[in-house]
Amino acid sequence: MCGIVGYCGRRAAAPILLAGLKKLEYRGYDSAGVAVLNGTAFAVVRRAGRVSGLDGAASLMGNAGIGHTRWATHGAPSERNAHPHVWGDYAVVHNGIVENEHALKAECLARGEEFLSETDSEIVAHLLAREAGDPLVALRNVCARLEGSYALAVLCARTPGTVYCARRGSPLIVGRGKDGLYAASDAPAIATEAEELYALRDGEFAVLAGEEARIFNGELAAVSGDRIVCAAADDAPALDGFNHYMRKEMSEIPAVFARSLTDFAENSEFCKVLCQTEYIQIAACGTAYHSGLCAKFAIERFCRIPAETYIASEYRYLDPIVKENTLFLAVSQSGETADTLAAARLAAERGAVVVAVTNVAYSSLTRIARFTLLTQAGREIAVAATKSFNAQLALLYSLTAALARQRGRLAADPSALAPILSDALARSEETRAWTPFFAGARGAYFIGRGADHAVALEGSLKLKEVSYLPGEGYPAGELKHGTLALIDDKTPVVALAFSERLAEKTMNAVREVAARGAKVFLITCFEELCARKGVFRSLLLPPCEEAYSPAVSVLPLQALAYYVALARGNDPDKPRHLAKSVTVE
Numbered sequence: 001m002c003g004i005v006g007y008c009g010r011r012a013a014a015p016i017l018l019a020g021l022k023k024l025e026y027r028g029y030d031s032a033g034v035a036v037l038n039g040t041a042f043a044v045v046r047r048a049g050r051v052s053g054l055d056g057a058a059s060l061m062g063n064a065g066i067g068h069t070r071w072a073t074h075g076a077p078s079e080r081n082a083h084p085h086v087w088g089d090y091a092v093v094h095n096g097i098v099e100n101e102h103a104l105k106a107e108c109l110a111r112g113e114e115f116l117s118e119t120d121s122e123i124v125a126h127l128l129a130r131e132a133g134d135p136l137v138a139l140r141n142v143c144a145r146l147e148g149s150y151a152l153a154v155l156c157a158r159t160p161g162t163v164y165c166a167r168r169g170s171p172l173i174v175g176r177g178k179d180g181l182y183a184a185s186d187a188p189a190i191a192t193e194a195e196e197l198y199a200l201r202d203g204e205f206a207v208l209a210g211e212e213a214r215i216f217n218g219e220l221a222a223v224s225g226d227r228i229v230c231a232a233a234d235d236a237p238a239l240d241g242f243n244h245y246m247r248k249e250m251s252e253i254p255a256v257f258a259r260s261l262t263d264f265a266e267n268s269e270f271c272k273v274l275c276q277t278e279y280i281q282i283a284a285c286g287t288a289y290h291s292g293l294c295a296k297f298a299i300e301r302f303c304r305i306p307a308e309t310y311i312a313s314e315y316r317y318l319d320p321i322v323k324e325n326t327l328f329l330a331v332s333q334s335g336e337t338a339d340t341l342a343a344a345r346l347a348a349e350r351g352a353v354v355v356a357v358t359n360v361a362y363s364s365l366t367r368i369a370r371f372t373l374l375t376q377a378g379r380e381i382a383v384a385a386t387k388s389f390n391a392q393l394a395l396l397y398s399l400t401a402a403l404a405r406q407r408g409r410l411a412a413d414p415s416a417l418a419p420i421l422s423d424a425l426a427r428s429e430e431t432r433a434w435t436p437f438f439a440g441a442r443g444a445y446f447i448g449r450g451a452d453h454a455v456a457l458e459g460s461l462k463l464k465e466v467s468y469l470p471g472e473g474y475p476a477g478e479l480k481h482g483t484l485a486l487i488d489d490k491t492p493v494v495a496l497a498f499s500e501r502l503a504e505k506t507m508n509a510v511r512e513v514a515a516r517g518a519k520v521f522l523i524t525c526f527e528e529l530c531a532r533k534g535v536f537r538s539l540l541l542p543p544c545e546e547a548y549s550p551a552v553s554v555l556p557l558q559a560l561a562y563y564v565a566l567a568r569g570n571d572p573d574k575p576r577h578l579a580k581s582v583t584v585e
């Protein structure tokens with residue numbers, strides 16, 4: 001979370017910082033700020049709200065500066081809590097969490113220092129100001145005292161024209177261009193300006209000054225950087241006639257799914273690992289967790305290999321049992337989600353073969369993993385994940401088919417789904433007519449069994465995220481064990497039925513909730529179910545292989561969430577309180 005940009009060089013820093021921050025707003029957009037060093041004085045502009053609200057910042061004078069777009073962790077999104085934080089000779093922007101905040105703050109307060117914000121980040125400026133001498137040494141000393149995670153960009157009034165950087169646990173890229181030196185939380189923010197890009201490794205520092213971006217290890221010995229390649233990217237790719245990125249990205253799903261299908265070359269090192277695999281663990285967060293859940297069903301069905309899906313933030317503290325020949329799939333669109341990275345590290349330590357399933361080739365996850373499988377979703381701008389979910393499914397289903405082949409088992413071919421998706425996408429527009437029943441509701445339920453339940457979870461997450469309506473995904477058979485008490489005529493229920501084996505069982509739950517007054521919106525590929533008693537509205541989607549059906553059945557749920565968000569006057573691309581990339585624990 002939070003986006004950091006740093007610049008020093010021949011040009012005015014402020015416009016470069018602002019352009020970079022706009023590209024990083026997906027990491028947080030509740031407040032923003034820049035600090036520019038003009039001679040030995042800081043000029044600072046900070047505001048609550050988005051980068052576009054930083055009035056006056058563009059005209060700040062100075063050739064070195066740092067900027068920040070925030071996703072609040074400590075203290076409300078307000079001007080005083082916005083970064084950069086200035087204390088003494090130092091200005092600091094921070095991404096991460098200082099976990100020993102209380103002890104360090106108490107120490108500063110005991111020295112009579114006053115805190116100007118409620119953030120944990122301000123502590124870093126206070127601790128730096130106490131250190132005399134070389135700011136790089138000061139930064140190293142301060143970082144040694146910080147518990148938790150950080151990416152830091154720092155200015156020191158004593159060293160004009162210099163930006164200092166540090167990284168542990170939160171991503172930070174530095175780069176060199178013809179007009180100066182750059183730092184950013186993510187490469188696209190500076191890729192148009194910087195020709196050479198390096199990802200700092202955990203525990204590394206960088207000093208940007210003169211013509212050189214120098215990188216140092218924890219002992220402050222110079223090291224060669226970890227060079228990465230990232231194509232230059234616009235801050236705002238064309239909407240191509242769509243009103244929102246979320247809608248545009250949904251429209252790309254058929255192409256993205258087809259592109260992300262992968263052929264695993266027999267005899268590759270990866271296939272040899274697949275051959276030996278006896279257990280599969282999948283860890284991820286949010287939507288990526290749901291794609292992992294969907295994959296578990298397909299893997300167990302076709303490969304008969306035990307597969308378990310974990311919420312990454314839980315896995316890391318579970319003391320997980322990793323048996324020999326365990327393949328660990330870390331699924332993450334961004335490849336930067338802190339909990340997923342931690343889970344992957346732990347699995348690697350315990351002997352699993354870690355595979356990154358990610359959309360970003362240079363992401364931190366790929367550095368932890370032994371193998372990287374790249375989804376081909378393209379850049380996803382909307383905070384709500386849509387096309388990346390289907391891209392993950394395409395890849396995970398391809399993996400399922402390859403794994404089954406290795407074991408001499410038959411698996412359905414996931415590429416058969418690709419032509420179905422366009423039709424399903426078009427039919428999903430029908431959910432727009434359902435929005436009046438959801439927009440004013442107290443909340444909604446999404447029910448299903450097996451893989452349908454995994455999709456129900458994703459549908460409820462999507463609805464919550466963009467419409468701010470409570471939504472719950474529930475196993476259809478479990479409602480009667482308590483939750484049925486919440487069902488009445490103000491709780492629309494979306495029921496999913498894509499499994500021939502389980503559809504009638506789901507219809508039992510449909511009858512039960514309808515009997516309690518709920519309006520049931522059935523999404524199915526079985527035409528005969530649509531006319532059943534208790535079904536208020538139905539959407540018929542094309543039939544498809546049951547084990548892969550989530551790639552199809554999720555489409556109307558994404559559309560429903562989008563249209564309900566619009567009906568409630570929300571911005572579906574930047575939902576309140578959220579950020580696209582969750583780089584804090």
Ligand code: AGP
Nearest residue numbers: 286287288332333334337384385
């Ligand atoms: C989904 O719509 C969310 N924005 C969120 O749940 C997301 O999927 C999650 O934070 C994981 O992100 P990742 O795929 O980049 O790891």
